[in-house]
Amino acid sequence: MRIPINKILLFSGILLLSSTLLLGQEEEKANSWLFSGYVKQLQSFNFFNASFLAPPSFQGTDTLLLDNFFHHRLNIEWAHGEHWRVHGGLRTRLFYGDVVKSNPQYGEQISSGSNDWLNLDVLWLDNSQLIGHTVLDRFYGEYTKESWEIRLGRQRVNWGISTVWNPNDIFNAYSFTDFDYEERPGADAVRVRYYTGYTGSLELAARAGDRLEESILAGRWVVNTGGYDLQFIGGYAQDHWVLGTGWAGNLKNAGFKGEASWFYAPETDKSSLAVTANIDYAFEKGLYLNAGGLYNSEGQKEGGILQLFTFELSARNLYPYRWASFVSLSYPVSPLVNAGLTSIYSPVASHALFLNPTVAVSIAGNWSLDAVGQLVFDQEAEGYRSPLQAVFLRVKWSY
Template sequence: MKRLVFLIGFLLPLLAGAQQAVSFSGYVKELFMYYQPEQQIPGLDRDNLTTNTIHNRLNFKWYPSDQLTVVAEMRNRLLFGSLIREYPAYQSVVDVDNGYFDLSFVPAQGKGWFMHSMFDRAYLDWVSGNWQITAGRQRVNWGMNLVWNPNDLFNSYSYFDFDYEERPGTDALRIQYYTGMTSSAELVYQIGENDDEMALAGLYRFSQWNYDIQFIGGWVGTDYIIGTGWAGNIKGAGFRGEITHFIPKNDEVDSEMATVASISADYTFPNSLYIHTSVLYNSHGQKGNAGGMDPFLNNKLSAKYLSLAQYSLFAQASYPVTPLLSASLSGIANPNDGSWYFGPAFTYSLQNNLELMATGQLFFGDQGTEFGDIGQLLFGRLKWSF
């Protein structure tokens, strides 16, 4: 019922304003995945799994006035292959909406395939003078780092979910006030069924000493939070960091005090070689074997639980081999249990709006470690944008 009320109330103004100024864009992708598990899957008479995902995105914006913008964006995916055929319950893993409004649904399905649709953006954006108010499903991006974002309180994402460039959104009311050319204050209220699913937090951002600096505070779910972040450079190299401290609201909730921090540096050489390194610290992370990371399902992912390990190390290098071909190598290591991840990627531009990509997510380590029980995944993707 909440989904129906939300969609009717939101889409009727869009249809009524069809004659006004609008913009429409999107893309179509075909993603193939080959998965070689580290261990034989119980009950499965095969040692590999495959999926094909035909992914269509639709982005619609309506400008009824100079001050108001109405946005509706959705993703539609057709999934099929041995993973869906062997594990019919995988549909329930995909058809999940963590927002207050359930805007995720399965319009069609069959034996070994299903189609999944979801509105991940649906909001009204109003701007007047120094004020900006956004209401609805939106992305509230407070992160400043490029891989791990302890300041990104409202819609955390996994680095391994590379095929979701837009990142998830949250059902919230966001009020922003621009105090200057490079400074602003904002307040975000995330709606939920109860206090443990709600959030109310504020941010103040300003520039000083050639750095963008921000401070955050409030409460998110079961925790009070306070944190800071920065982005600047040291002799031409980007230098970014985020720190958030989580304090349980009371002793009765299922939570724990924690500090999560990440620091990163990146640099582009004159020959266009790009390098990037980052470190993540979780005070409540595992000091020993941190087994349990699932590349397909990580519902516990949040700014407080960005990794299972106490320490994580990241490194990346990318280079444009030709004007049309680029190559990238990335890796993540858990220094406590010795497990690690390696991700090669190659992207080739066939046309201005047509791109071919091949990448891998290769996990290594002993049994019971963070990455040791996962296996190897290979991907091929063709993307057409319009």
């Protein structure tokens, strides 16, 4: 378990001090505990074209890789009185299958991508057959009183508004294709929010880093005017100054959301812009439509479909291409079955296309079954092709 002692002592000490103070001040108020979580099993079928992304040991042949992981999540919340609470989220996964066998660095990659400033994970099993990994991806203390809300620890600093891409989400960007992580990544941060009214607030948040260039310090102002929720953000984010805005409202009977962020790197004197907007509409018989697009000045104009799997994700670069558009449809086939399809197209030289069909079934009680497809297409000299197709089957029990 790789936990820098100076970091974990600082973090734990602050929480311990807070807990001691609140116990001394509110001894007459009872504690309460809340437990929840789920267990999931995800089976994936990954088909690689012989000339595409297959691991080196499989090059030269069309390849079907089977992959599995067992996932348990435990959420614990402890509340003391009216104002204090501590929340923890423990994520444990067991990986096995062909992908694990073909990648000797699989465990290390899972571990390195699971943390922020603090290393709160354990890679407790790592061999050529099985990978076992546990991480505290939520661990924060919270104090609320009247119009004030203060959080310290690993948390989700959620400044995103739009559906697919969130350039305002500068603290913990996430990828749309990572569908199985519904909690989304967190950040080791302190956040202070003051509610100015029923729909307005002022917020200041800081994310820790070993160096200033790795840290984030930014503020957000949220206000409602003219029937629209508006937000304005500004600050310093990992060696970039950032200014942004976002909105959510209606165009007649349709919803209208969007975000824009401008980034400036003083060391290189370079700036970048990310803008997204989408419109969604629910038809009378249950059909739901959501459509929009993204402009990403850091994206590629000539890149092939391979860029979808190799680009470096951040709020400045949420998709590998300069332009992208999406259309998403969903429909309740029955009260227990919902079907959907999302397509993302980028007008680059390769005409990169990503298709994401889904079927969600409520089996009984707290049980659900999902089938998810991820198919990519691009155009080369031989024509349009699909070099990679993946199908995921997931069963989930919530408690």
